[in-house]
Amino acid sequence: MPEPGKKPVSAFSKKPRSAEAAAGSPAVFEAETERSGVNARCLRGGSDLRAGDKYGPAAEGTRHTLTVRDVGPADQGPYAVIAGSSKVKFDLKVIEAVKAEPVPSPAPAPAEAPGAPGEALASATEEKGGSPSPEGSSSAVPDGLGAPDDPIGLFVMRPQDGEVTTGGSITFSARVAGASLLKPPTVKWFKGKWVDLSSKVGQHLQLHSSYDRTSKVYLFELHITDAQATFAGGYRCEVSTKDKFDSCNFTLTVHETVGPGDLDLRSAFRRTSLAGSGRRVSDSHEDAGTLDFSSLLKKRDSFRRDSRLEAPAEEDVWEILRQASPSEYERIAFQHGITDLRGMLKRLKGMKRDEKKSTAFQKKLEPAYQVSKGHKIRLTVELADPDAEVKWLKNGQEIQMSGRYIFESIGAKRTLTISQCSLADDAAYQCVVGGEKCSTELFVKEPPVLITRPLEDQLVMVGQRVEFECEVSEEGAQVKWLKDGVELTREETFKYRFKKDGQRHHLIINEATLEDAGHYALRTSGGQALAELIVQEKKLEVYQSIADLTVGAKDQAVFKCEVSDENVRGVWLKNGKELVPDSRIKVSHIGRVHKLTIDDVTPADEADYSFVPEGFACNLSAKLHLMEVKIDFVPRQEPPKIHLDCPGRKPDTIVVVAGNKLRLDVPISGDPAPTVIWQKTITQKNKVPAGPAPDAPGAAGASDEWVFDRKLLCETEGRVRVETTKDRSIFTVEGAEKEDEGVYIVTVKNPVGEDQVNLTVKVIDVPDAPAAPKISNVGEDSCVVQWEPPAYDGGQPVLGYILERKKKKSYRWMRLNFDLLRELSHEARHMIEGVVYEMRVYAVNTIGMSRPSPASQPFMPIGEAAWPGTAPRPPPGPQLHCGRPPH
Numbered sequence: 001m002p003e004p005g006k007k008p009v010s011a012f013s014k015k016p017r018s019a020e021a022a023a024g025s026p027a028v029f030e031a032e033t034e035r036s037g038v039n040a041r042c043l044r045g046g047s048d049l050r051a052g053d054k055y056g057p058a059a060e061g062t063r064h065t066l067t068v069r070d071v072g073p074a075d076q077g078p079y080a081v082i083a084g085s086s087k088v089k090f091d092l093k094v095i096e097a098v099k100a101e102p103v104p105s106p107a108p109a110p111a112e113a114p115g116a117p118g119e120a121l122a123s124a125t126e127e128k129g130g131s132p133s134p135e136g137s138s139s140a141v142p143d144g145l146g147a148p149d150d151p152i153g154l155f156v157m158r159p160q161d162g163e164v165t166t167g168g169s170i171t172f173s174a175r176v177a178g179a180s181l182l183k184p185p186t187v188k189w190f191k192g193k194w195v196d197l198s199s200k201v202g203q204h205l206q207l208h209s210s211y212d213r214t215s216k217v218y219l220f221e222l223h224i225t226d227a228q229a230t231f232a233g234g235y236r237c238e239v240s241t242k243d244k245f246d247s248c249n250f251t252l253t254v255h256e257t258v259g260p261g262d263l264d265l266r267s268a269f270r271r272t273s274l275a276g277s278g279r280r281v282s283d284s285h286e287d288a289g290t291l292d293f294s295s296l297l298k299k300r301d302s303f304r305r306d307s308r309l310e311a312p313a314e315e316d317v318w319e320i321l322r323q324a325s326p327s328e329y330e331r332i333a334f335q336h337g338i339t340d341l342r343g344m345l346k347r348l349k350g351m352k353r354d355e356k357k358s359t360a361f362q363k364k365l366e367p368a369y370q371v372s373k374g375h376k377i378r379l380t381v382e383l384a385d386p387d388a389e390v391k392w393l394k395n396g397q398e399i400q401m402s403g404r405y406i407f408e409s410i411g412a413k414r415t416l417t418i419s420q421c422s423l424a425d426d427a428a429y430q431c432v433v434g435g436e437k438c439s440t441e442l443f444v445k446e447p448p449v450l451i452t453r454p455l456e457d458q459l460v461m462v463g464q465r466v467e468f469e470c471e472v473s474e475e476g477a478q479v480k481w482l483k484d485g486v487e488l489t490r491e492e493t494f495k496y497r498f499k500k501d502g503q504r505h506h507l508i509i510n511e512a513t514l515e516d517a518g519h520y521a522l523r524t525s526g527g528q529a530l531a532e533l534i535v536q537e538k539k540l541e542v543y544q545s546i547a548d549l550t551v552g553a554k555d556q557a558v559f560k561c562e563v564s565d566e567n568v569r570g571v572w573l574k575n576g577k578e579l580v581p582d583s584r585i586k587v588s589h590i591g592r593v594h595k596l597t598i599d600d601v602t603p604a605d606e607a608d609y610s611f612v613p614e615g616f617a618c619n620l621s622a623k624l625h626l627m628e629v630k631i632d633f634v635p636r637q638e639p640p641k642i643h644l645d646c647p648g649r650k651p652d653t654i655v656v657v658a659g660n661k662l663r664l665d666v667p668i669s670g671d672p673a674p675t676v677i678w679q680k681t682i683t684q685k686n687k688v689p690a691g692p693a694p695d696a697p698g699a700a701g702a703s704d705e706w707v708f709d710r711k712l713l714c715e716t717e718g719r720v721r722v723e724t725t726k727d728r729s730i731f732t733v734e735g736a737e738k739e740d741e742g743v744y745i746v747t748v749k750n751p752v753g754e755d756q757v758n759l760t761v762k763v764i765d766v767p768d769a770p771a772a773p774k775i776s777n778v779g780e781d782s783c784v785v786q787w788e789p790p791a792y793d794g795g796q797p798v799l800g801y802i803l804e805r806k807k808k809k810s811y812r813w814m815r816l817n818f819d820l821l822r823e824l825s826h827e828a829r830h831m832i833e834g835v836v837y838e839m840r841v842y843a844v845n846t847i848g849m850s851r852p853s854p855a856s857q858p859f860m861p862i863g864e865a866a867w868p869g870t871a872p873r874p875p876p877g878p879q880l881h882c883g884r885p886p887h
Contacts, residue, residue, distance in 0.1 A: 012031055026067055157175040164224070165256070383433060451473075558598075640674035662733035767845050794850075
C-alpha cells in the first residue's frame, strides 16, 4: 500500500500482458487494480470495447478481465486498458491453429489459450552468466506494435520481468515514441515505490539513453551488473513529458548460484553409498550413516585450485614502464593512476639490481613492489645470521613499529608488513643489517576511477552553447576528453573549455559549429563515457512575410516582415537591385521586424520589392501598385471620454502640501481629437473662519463657501498651466498655494459629444502664527503664559504648541518644552529675578511648525522681599515687574 497522503504511482497492481492465441480460440487478458470499485475501460483503436458476442469485459473486485472470442486475423493488434489516469497497452498476436500430428516439440493446444494467454514480451536481456528469462527476454518490438495516437500512454515497449543469477548481469529496456515530442522525455527508474535509482548509479548500476533518428524512438536502459540477492524485488519506470505521464512496473528475480560455498556439510560428509540406497533419510535421522571427511576435503582443494586459476594476474607497473617507450609514458600513467610520473621515472632510473654477493643477506628485496591502495604488502628478506638485528628505513628515516607497520622475525626471515596502504606509503624502503643494506621502491596504485553519471547526447543549433557533464567516483581525478577518438589537449582552450567541480567534469563549447558535431568521450582509468553531439544549421522562420501594397500618389508605403532571429540582418531590393536609403526611403530593423518605408509615393516607385536575409537562402517579395482611382474616405467618429481610474466617476479629493508641485494627468479619447477646457470655481473664502461673521446671512448651519463664478484656465506657460495632447490633458501648478484649493472642472468636446469631470483639490499647509501670548501670575522665578489657537490650522488639526522665551536685551530665544503642549496655557519656571523676559509660541500640525507668534509684553519676575512691608503691590502695567506682596 502507498504511504498515507501520497497518491499511488499506478492504478494497476497487476498489468495485462501481450499474448498469442490460435485462430478460432478465445484470448483472455487479466489485470488487477490497487483497489476495488475502480472503473476500468478496455479500448482498441481509441474506441471502447462493449460487451457482446465478440468481446466480454468483466470486473470482480480488483480483478478485471477481457475475453476476445473466436480470435481471427482481424483481432490482431494493440489493445489498451485505462483505470483512472493510468493506461496500459498490450498486444494480441493471432497464430494459425496447428493440426494434431506428432512433432518433436508439440505446440500448445487451442484449449490452453484461456488459461495461458501466451508468453509475455519481455525486454530484459541477460549478460555475463545471467540465466535466460522464462518469457524469452526479448527486446524487439512485437508485430503490430507501433506508436499510435495515444493521449495518455507514452511507451512503445515497456520493460518486462526478468531473472538473473547472483553475479550475473541484466538489462531492462524501455522505448518511447519521440515523433510528436518537441524535446526528449524525462525518464526515472525506481526500486520499490520511492527509491530513485539515479542516486544509486555506480559500479553495479548504470543508466543509458539513446535516440534513433530513423525510427524516432528513444531507448532507455537500466543495466545491472554483478547482481546480488538484495537487488531482487519490484521496480518501476516512469516517463513524462510536458503534458503526459506514464509508468510501468516490473520485477527482478535473483537466483542464488550453487557453488562450493553452498554445500550441505552434513550431506557432503555422508558416503555416496548411503545416497544411492533405498533408505529414506528424514529430518529426524540426519546424523545417521557414516560420514566421509575425505570427499569434503577433496572438494575444498579442487575449489581452491579453481579459484587460483580464475584469479587474474595483476600487472606490474614498474615492468610496464621499464619496457615502454617514452611516448607511451603519459598513457600508462593515466591508465594506472600514476599521479607523479616524473618522480616515478626518476625512481625507476635509480633502481639497480645488486648482483654482487652479500655477506649479510641470503635473499634481498626485489628492486620494486606495487600494491593497491587500501591493501596490505609484505617486504621480506633472508639473513645470513638468524640472530642479526635489522632496521627498516622509509625515504632514509627509520620506521617505528605501530599499528600499520609490523616487524616479524621468523628464523632468518625478516618481514615488514604495511597494512592499509595509502599514497603516503609510496616511497623508497631499505633494510639495513650492520653495514650492509638492500633497497626497493614501493608503488601504491590507486583504485580505478569509475563513471558514476554518464554523458548525455545533445542536439544544438549553430552558435549555441554546449556543455557536457560527467560525474566520476573520485574527487579531483585525472580524466581525458576525446572527440572521435582524438584527445582534446589544453592547447585547444580557445575552442574548448575544461572545468572540474569536485567529482563533476565539464567540457564547454561556447559557440558550436558544424565541425563540432561528433562523438565525445570522457575517459578515466576505470572506464569511459560516450555521447553524441549533433549540430544543426539554423533555420530561419518567417513569422510575417511582406505583402503587396496598393497606395495612392503622395501616400506612404510600408513593407514589413518578421523573422525568428532578431540578430539577422538583410538587404532590400527593388527589381533585383539593392535599394539605397535616402530622405524619402527609410530602412529600419528593430528586433525581429524589418521595415521599408517609402514617403510621397510616385509612379517611379511602382516595382517589385524583396527582402533577402543575410546567410540564409530565403527571399521575401511583394509588389507596390499605384492607385489611380480616388476613394472618398469617411473618417471614423468617436464621442469624447475622460478615463479616470475611480469608481462612480467621483474621484477622491486630491490633497497637496503647500509649496509642492500639483500635476493632474487626465487621459482622454475621442475621434476627432476633442477640445479640452479647464475651469476653476471661485469661492468667497479660502480659510476656515474662527467663528461666523457678524453680518453673515443665513442660519448658523449654512455653508461657509459660496460659488460666484468659474475661472477659465488656458495658460500654457507659467506657474499654473495646461498642456494637452491627443490622448491626455495635463494640468500643472508649480508651488501650490492656498488660493489653488477648490473644485476644477474638466470638459472635453468634439462634434460627436461631450464629457465632464469635477476634480476637488485641497491644499494643506502649516498653521498660521498664533496671536501674542499673555502673561499672568508673575512670581519670583515663574509666570503663567496663555495664548489662543491660530486663526487657520493649515487644513490639518493642530497637534500642539511650542513655547520660547528670551531676555529683553538678548536675541537668543530658548525653547521651554520638547514635548508638544496640548493645552492653551503653561506655567514657565526657572527665571532670574529682576530680569526682563519676553515669550512667544508656535503652532504645530502634521505638515510642520508655524511661524512664531509676536512676542508677549515684557515682564520681570520679582520676589516678595523686594516690596516694603506696608507698601501695597503696584498694579500691572505695560511692563510687568510685579512680585508677591508680603503677608
